[in-house]
Amino acid sequence: MGANDPLNQEAAGKPKRLRHVLSALVQNTPGVLAHVSGMLASRGFNIDSLAVGETEDPHLSRITFVVRGDDRVLEQVRKQLEKLVTVVRVIDISKEDFVERDLMLVKVGAPPARRAEIIQLVQVFRARIVDVGQDQLMIEISGQEKKIEAFIELMRPFGISELARTGRIALVRSGRAKENDADLEDTEGVVVGHSNL
């Protein structure tokens, strides 16, 4: 014990600050989202994204959020969440084999001359055009955060007038072999014309 103790070394080196995807099953009662988000804010936890929706069981909702921090921060976030009476279960999805998705709607400036270019990118990214205006297109895209971010960067030169995102949602895969991973193909789109993510 003592100085070489790997535990209790608050000062020794910077702990790794990783991103974790947490999924909390909560009772579907009024105020539970405010309770969860209020607790996270008052204890100073940093939340990157948060998404909430009903589950297959109408009594339960799922709150998915991304939190940054080292293992100790994450342990506290999880325990503090589980302490809330309306929170039924919390899992750190990032420790499992999981699928995560973000949904985005974006309006992009698209004069007729440049539409073909945009449509091509939309196809590469498996996005969809959901509304066509005089000189704007509305595009729907879902995928991992990196893919969405890459798509945003590519759309910027065309002029993004409005954008809305859902925040991350995620589920753990059922135990299938990894080579059948249907998620792999999605990652192909991420690297196109993008380097800093």
Place this chain on the structure above:
Amino acid sequence: MSTIDRKPTPTTTSAPETPPPPQTQWTGADVLVESLVRHGAEVVFAYPGGASMPMHQALTRYRDRVRVILPRHEQGGIFAAEGYARVTGKPGIVMATSGPGALNLVTGLADAKMDSLPIIAITGQVPTHVIGTDAFQETPMIEASRAITKHHYLVQRAKDLPRIVNEAFHVAGTGRPGPVLIDVPKDIQNTLLPDPDFDAPMDLPGYRLPGPPSPETLRQIVEAIKGARKPFVYCGGGVIASSASEELRAFINKTGIPCAMTLQGLGALACDHYLSLGMLGMHGTVYSNYAINEADLLLAFGVRFDDRVTGKLSEFVKHGKIVHVDIDPSEINKNKVAHIDVHADMKATLQGLLPLVEKGDYKDWYQKIDAWRESDPMTYPDRDDVILPQYVIDMFSQLTKGEFLMTTGVGQHQMWAAQWTRFNKPRMWVTSGGLGSMGFGLPAAMGAQAAFPNALVVDIDGDGSFVMNIQELATVHCERLPVKVIVLNNQHLGMVVQWEDRFYASNRGHTYLGPIDHPEWLGQGSGDLPEVTYPDFVAIAKGFGIAARQVRRKDEVLDALREMIHHPGPYVLDVLVPYQEHVLPMIPAGGTVKDIIKS
């Protein structure tokens, strides 16, 4: 009275002597009160108002079973409920009306959450159909109290009331106890419920209690104890909350491991036990802080590594292995990482450990501790020119031989009470530790006295704290609660003065409690006891109908204490003490045992 009240239904005959028995026609309010009674409610601290009147009307129908005590401020009500909860171990019940009444509970809710006391707080709310319209006396109470309750409910259907009360008692009283708020709109209180189901099952899928620790965990702890030469028990309020004092005493006696207690753990082990090192932390004994610093195994039982105990976290128990047992898993690894973490009830853990542990050979360890005890014993100066506050508490403690319940306000007097009272059993000591709420003492004493009407209940208070809920003198008089108050009156906010003396070159920053044209206001007084003190507590007590006496000479103290103890009713003993006296020893905030101030 609220403008949104329903019009009273006209009665054709003259008002009946007693309202109709609830069984013939249940309202939501009746169902609520009946549910409380079924959970063993005997005392409710309740201040009425427009939005809570139906519940008060229902309470009148239970006069034979429930004592309703009317505090003179809702904060007094909830502090009283905390006092009741601490001395009995049962949930304390407090009721207030909507808006300002409910908001006056928030300090008490936060206080109960910090000190893990089971509280059921029931608030009236404006009727459902006007919620959200800024109606008269409307406050979103759930929003205001979310972070400072263990759980909270806004009742939306009258038929949910029995289930909610069942859940509230379960959540408040089990696991790590805490306050539960039930906000009840007035229309829900007035809704007729033909056939209430009082045994409605709870719906708490997210609320789970831990089982006893696994044999493997127990084996690890036993191994750790076997390997330790300088083990030490750091015992906290969790031991008292889980009623595990007997088991703790058996554990200490069987193993021979020395033990110190936190502010909330005092009384778990009798203070005169050889292995008791008293209180630890900022104002703890020098020897307990030295011992914890040198321990090679820290058995942290029902504690939360509070900053007032640990000081600088990275230096705290730097050389020791830590076993941390707590029923709240979020406390484990929060401030200090445990080598063996045990998420379990303290009583179950000690019961599991008792048959497995053996007496250790700690002769060298005892010698070390005894040397510290000898070099730095707990003392206070022996002075005859003034009354030292330590002396008053010491004398009270000796005269009463541990047969009393004690509450305190917050500040120097609180620390002296913790240091100089001879605590010999759990649940005899009620103090606001985590939140440090001034004004806690008198109402908490009122709650303790309501629980044990024949006990000697004393509030050790400061002149600052006492004034904060002084209106409760009316309650103790009118409700015939024979609470005794010892005001250690130094005309200053003593603890802040002490910090000014130590860390701010004695510059007085609004810490003198007398008129501002006195030189003391600027710290320029002679330092002598004043001829006339402000306020006149004896006259105030008289105004409330309460016996009182001021003492300013040491040779009066014993006589005055005896007079107070033997007085049949409530009593205020105003003792003039010098403001220059400091609480020692002291480890400055964020410091280590090396920074300990001894004089």
